[in-house]
Amino acid sequence: MIKMEAATLKVMIFIEPLIEFGTPLAKGYWVDNLVPKLAASMKMGFEDRIEITLVSGATFTPNHLSCIDHVVRVDPTVLVDLWTQNPDHLLMRALRWPAGPEAKKLAQNIRSYVPEENFDVIIAFGSPAYLSVAFRSAAIMFHEYSFFKAPGPPTWYFDPSGPGGSAWLDIHWKLFKKHWSPSPNQLQLADDYRCIYRKTVKSMSRPSEDLLEFCDRYSNTVLLPLQVDGVSSFTAISPISSQFNLALAISQSIALDTGLVISEHPRGLGGLNTDGRIYLNNRNNVFFASSVCNLGPSDSVAPHVGSIATVSSTAGMLAIMWSKTLISLSGNYMTFTADQIGAPPWTFRSRNEDDDLRTLSFLMSHWAVPSSQLRDPSWMREMILQAVARAKGLVDPITPPIPKWDASLEQIRDAWLSPFAETGV
Secondary structure (H helix, E strand, C coil), rough: CEEECCCEEEEEEEEEEEEECCCCCCCCCHHHHHHHHHHHHHHHHHCCCCEEEEEECCCHHHHHHHCEEEEEEHHHHHHHCCCEEEEEEEHHHHHHCCCCCCHHHHHHHHHCCCCCCCCCEEECCCCCCHHHHCCCEEEEEEECCCCCCCCCCCCCEEECCCCCCCHHHHHHHHCCCCCCCHHHHHHHHHHHHHHHHHHHHHHCCCHHHHHHHHHHHCCCCEEEEECCCCHHHHCCCCCCCHHHHHHHHHHCCCCCCCEEEEEEECCCCCCCHHHHHHHHCCCCCCCCCCCCECCHHHHHHHCCCCCCEECCCCHHHHHHCCCCCEEECCCCCCCCCCCEECCCCCCCCCCHHHHHHHHHHHHHHHEEEEEEHCCCHHHHHHHHHHHHHHCCCCCCCCCCCCHHHCCCCCHHHHHHHHHHHHHHH
């Protein structure tokens, strides 16, 4: 257990105040839903020896923020006015190159809202890599949804190495896994989770005859889960800015014996317009997947394709769940478990299910955080203190960012497996 040195720990919860999806304040959801849970857990874990500041462009609901000590509203229109042309593009430049002039300008502006504060920890929603320029001594934990989602439990990550959801894994996993051995209980839980997940998906979805016929027509089939135009997690690491151009480029460059199955983001916020969908659908080697029941289209299709290609979509996790070939198109996301990196041509290979189970057991014990773990004050305290120690160089960078959850085996299994019961399968 790591000891606390400071009398009061100063924490900032930062929600990217600029524009995503082409919509100002797109991260407002976090203020009303997740921030209160995080703040309450931290307050209980540190017995009020913690001072929490929320910095965001969103409007606030006071009743939801009783555990927040200070609220700082950043006016998104002022930030956009920092540039006279194409502010979205310049935001993306700031996200891609945190040491560049755009990032420095953003950092100076954000710093002006809290000029006197020196934060110990910053929990950052979105992809604001420029925070490392504004607050050089703070331990920054990039925070968002993790790979695991419905029909299993929703989960989150806290990544000290960078935004995107797999930065620490991409940097450290290949070395770390050489020395890491999962316990029998960790392996059993991962195996049970994978079995229940597969059973649930197969029970909730029935592949269409058209999909099965399309997959049979080609030697190889690749699932391409699209993101949402304007979301920074995609644009910051992709040389292609639109979902249509991405899908078109892949469909034009894959081999003749390869079919492309496209799934659109469940939120449907600007992925493809009608003309773009019709144009792509008229290509012989393209098939559009559709949602089935409460499952997203990627979950329904993944069992029937041979490979999954992703830029920044968490659907890349399905390659581990079904032991499919994984292609990291950007080379900046999920490379820790990718079989291929970059654009076609690709070489397809079979994955080892035992290796995938070992990776899955690590992700479930030291990467993804389910809701009940997020609400555990003791675990939250340990995670925050470890982040501070890491920033001071007191923790080996290869140490997983998510400390072990000191809960009973029954509690841990319930956190991961009980949500499947709600599906009725």
